[in-house]
Amino acid sequence: MFESLSERLGGVFERLTKQGALTEADVSTAMREVRVALLEADVSLPVARDFVAAVQKRAVGQEVLKSVTPGQLVVKIVHDELIQVLEGEDEPEALKIDNPPAPILMVGLQGSGKTTTTAKLARRLSEREGKRVLMASLDTNRPAAMEQLAILGQQIGVDTLPIVKGESAVQIAKRAKSQATLGGYDVYMLDTAGRLHIDEVLMDEVQAVRDIAQPRETLLVVDGLTGQDAVNVATEFEDKVGISGVVLTRMDGDGRGGAALSMRAITGKPIRFVGMGEKIDALETFEARRIAGRILGMGDIVSLVEKAQATIEAEQAERMMKRFQKGLFNMNDLRMQLEQMLKMGGMQGVMGMMPGMGKMAKAAEDAGFDDKILRQQIALINSMTKKERANPQIMQASRKRRVAAGAGLEVTDLNRLLKMHRQMSDTMKKLGKMGKGGMLKQAMRAMTGKGMPDLGKMDPAQMEEAARAMQDKMGGKLPGGLGGAGGLDLPAGLSGLGGFGKKK
Structure with a gap:
């Protein structure tokens, strides 16, 4: 939803935010591009015209042009005007379903x-x-x-x-x-x-x-x-x-x-x-x-948490948290995470809702990282014995050949999966050590609906900033292997999977 519009607007605002200062001419040029992007997205002409006029009126004010970060303020103005267009004067009331039937x-x-x-x-x-x-x-x-x-x-x-x-x-x-x-x-x-x-x-x-x-x-x-x-x-x-x-x-x-x-x-x-x-x-x-x-490519972390709450049972989440805090993360845990990702909309769906990862999701799609990869990874794990899933370190050459053949894949594919597991295991250990319960505990509590802040009222720019701060703390990695790991700057465990499942 909104992929092409988001991509077009993202390019416009990326150029704005890279400029140290803005002139009225800069804003006018950007707004012309925004108008074209809206019309190409099949927005009606009167709506596109009124939207651009409202943004430009606010964006050429002195508080924006003289701001330290004018480009970011313009994005914030566009965000506010989008809400106004989508919502109108008042937020819609809940469905009127009282006084039955x-x-x-x-x-x-x-x-x-x-x-x-x-x-x-x-x-x-x-x-x-x-x-x-x-x-x-x-x-x-x-x-x-x-x-x-x-x-x-x-x-x-x-x-x-x-x-x-x-x-x-x-x-x-x-x-x-x-x-x-x-x-x-x-x-x-x-x-x-x-x-x-x-x-x-x-x-x-x-x-x-x-x-x-x-x-x-x-x-x-x-x-x-x-x-x-x-x-x-x-x-x-x-x-x-x-x-x-x-x-x-x-x-x-x-x-x-x-x-x-x-x-x-x-x-x-x-x-x-x-x-x-x-x-x-x-x-x-x-x-x-x-x-x-x-x-605007800021993600939808609220929907992501809601999807997690709908698919992850509270008791299951508590068990996962206790294991991760102890630094325990085996192939059964990885399979559970892969299955949860599929339930929550797949790789593209999850990444698309994470602040600041819209472009990353697009890069992953262009590079061929799709839900087929997740299913192949699950197939490899299912091909392992109970002992191998609990302790993947015992995987030697003969075991690898047997597991890969059982899943109809190559040993190189299994090696990538094992590398992904090691990366995610290291990430979980770091998270478990971050304070008493730390970031990991907060994340799991959010997934089960306990201690969840009202993210719906947060400024998307603040959410994106918080997500980037988390990435910095993790050395570029988000919880559960959802952070940068080099290569295409894809999620940890996903980079390095190029050609997964393809015959060499």
């Missing part, structure tokens, strides 16, 4: 991912907020649409309204309302039918359902890949039905992100969630401060 109406065009998003949101409300949710499909047109929602309901453990053939959308809405009331549900979600384009039949049906359900929330699901057309669809639905928020889907495949930047400014409606993949848990809360940080 609370109806949520899901609307949108066909093919936008509306049914899948309905299930994703139902799962989120059920698992994270403890709500009892009922889903109902009102799509009587698309073949197997009702069955699709029922199957998704089984997968996520959320009830769906029994299917009765021949009913109209309004009849189904009435039955869902009655079932939710009698069944003691907290929320009931109505997945309406979509069309390939906006037409009177679609709008008449949605309006009729709206009048019956009187929804607390009407969420429009639009495909983020459609760019400015997504904004046009939102405007149409707001005018004819009335929406309370937007869900942008397929944002993991949109390197431009212009729809997100234009949506709030043009429609006045908040983006509530973004879909980041096909998996049923790939739905993220849209938070302007975090998104602005991602766009």
Whole structure:
């Protein structure tokens, strides 16, 4: 999400921050490049024009031009204005799902991912907020649409309204309302039918359902890949039905992100969630401060910690911490870390959310370091005996040949893995010695949600500075092998893996 825009803006601001002093001409030149970058990212012309004007007005003030670090102040101004564009005047309120049963109406065009998003949101409300949710499909047109929602309901453990053939959308809405009331549900979600384009039949049906359900929330699901057309669809639905928020889907495949930047400014409606993949848990809360940080390459450490909290159990984290504090780090520990990285979005996903590592993630991708490497490393560890995983120092030539053959790889690949393990083991020992519990203990507490600061309110520049300070303390290495180790300046254990799994 926002990869191309982030890359373009990164180049502009890198040149600004390298200059010792700025003139108004420097700022004007940079803002012209920013405007072009926004338009190429499919941001609407009025939004791009107003954004650049607002930044330039603040950036040519005396406090910036005479500042010791003018380039950094300009980046901060851009960050603040991005938040303003994405968020509007006020932060969006939480979903109105009090006073059960609370109806949520899901609307949108066909093919936008509306049914899948309905299930994703139902799962989120059920698992994270403890709500009892009922889903109902009102799509009587698309073949197997009702069955699709029922199957998704089984997968996520959320009830769906029994299917009765021949009913109209309004009849189904009435039955869902009655079932939710009698069944003691907290929320009931109505997945309406979509069309390939906006037409009177679609709008008449949605309006009729709206009048019956009187929804607390009407969420429009639009495909983020459609760019400015997504904004046009939102405007149409707001005018004819009335929406309370937007869900942008397929944002993991949109390197431009212009729809997100234009949506709030043009429609006045908040983006509530973004879909980041096909998996049923790939739905993220849209938070302007975090998104602005991602766009400017400052990472999203809050989302990274949230992902860690969601995938690492508290007891498991405590056990890991105690082992690492003692300087213990064997192949089982390494395999656990590799598996966690895959669960948290893979190598690129994790690195992309770490402050100051956006370019590093891009360099890793260009050099061929992808999740396939992680899976090959796990395969090598799985090919070892229990004794070898616990004590990799015993790996001699004959053992190496057997393990490599068992994983379908080369001995050189195994040697790289063993080197990676040694580097990470040394890192863990250093972390364990840093004070009583030290940095390692703080990191593990953050992952389990204990003692976690409100990073969402921190200035991204401060987070990046803190991350770099941590790198300096570690001699260029971040915890868990996520710091520089030479070569391409990739994470420790990842540099030196060039050609991993390739036949020589």
